[in-house]
Amino acid sequence: MSKLKRIGVLTSGGDSPGMNACIRAVVKAGIGKGINVFGIEDGYKGMIEGRIRQLTYMDVNNIIHLGGTILGTARSEAFRTLEGREQAVANLKKHEIEALILIGGDGTYAGGMALTKEFDIPIIGLPGTIDNDIHGTDFTIGYDTCLNTVVEAVDKIRDTASSHHRVFFVEVMGRASGYIALNSAIASGAESVLIPETLTEIQLLAKEIKNQNKGIRSSIIIVAEGDEEGGAKEIMEKVKPYLEGYELRYSVLGHIQRGGSPSAFDRILATRMGVKAVDLLIEGKKSLMIGQIGRDLVCRNILEGTTGNVSTDDSGIELLKSLLTKGNF
């Protein structure tokens, strides 16, 4: 049995499918090793407001397949201030919580680092975000489910796009990262993809669309919301003057990308990471994040996970280009 007696778990930042599977794994592994596991509601916001409750096996029964997070999540401006964090730590002390497992994105890790630096609270970060934009892991929890959601939606848009011979600009999430856009473009057979990591040239895009349209008169352009030329609507407006005679439409997929039952991949990833996080805290480790590289779980300093965005793989763009419909096919 572990010397560690009380740990806290929270979800923070944008929710992602698989967060519940992760909470479940933490609670089950923790209780199994004699640890009391406390759930902190709505991330750092609930920590500041003292909304903390002990979790039992029953609390995590039948949640592995649920999207969202049973603990709730939030973005907290107050936690960015020292006063906010002091209040949060006072609440942790009230419940005698000794260490934390944080499920979230890069911002959540940065918040956790502040707790470790200022108050010496051990933390383990788990990558819970659809964006797949965290250094130190090939995959984040929720990304796979999100990709599948996007691909399903684009398949449907393609049906109407090709029936009406229209060019569709489909906007997907990714404020600063093109991962969702690039890989959903490959998986849905999109004709072009626009991502923040590469320069978008409007005239070149128009030329590409005309080429694509020589035979099929319909194409799908996936646009990451963070593209420097704007979202799907803005880009459609910018390209319009160069595409006389074409029917253009746009669609913003929005928050459906964050919801839904997690894929088997995300459930397994979340479960492995949740159990590993408890083991690491029992071993006395602190300030680590868990990632999956290839098939293996790896532990890195959590600082690595806060070092900005991960750039997508250029080979994905080359792959798409090599598949473009050529003039005489």
Ligand SMILES: Nc1ncnc2c1ncn2[C@@H]1O[C@H](COP(=O)(O)OP(=O)(O)OP(=O)(O)O)[C@@H](O)[C@H]1O
């Ligand atoms: N530098 C920081 N210092 C203290 N707290 C921080 C810091 N950065 C972020 N946080 C806290 O972490 C919360 C979550 O961060 P953020 O909103 O960036 O989401 P995230 O964890 O990156 O997830 P996602 O990008 O998937 O939505 C913030 O609302 C804030 O409370």
Ligand SMILES: O=P(O)(O)OC[C@H]1O[C@](O)(CO)[C@@H](O)[C@@H]1O
């Ligand atoms: O729901 P909110 O807070 O507007 O967040 C939207 C953002 O969250 C993310 O989905 C990450 O969870 C980004 O890709 C997106 O820009």
Ligand SMILES: [Mg+2]
């Ligand atoms: Mg983030």
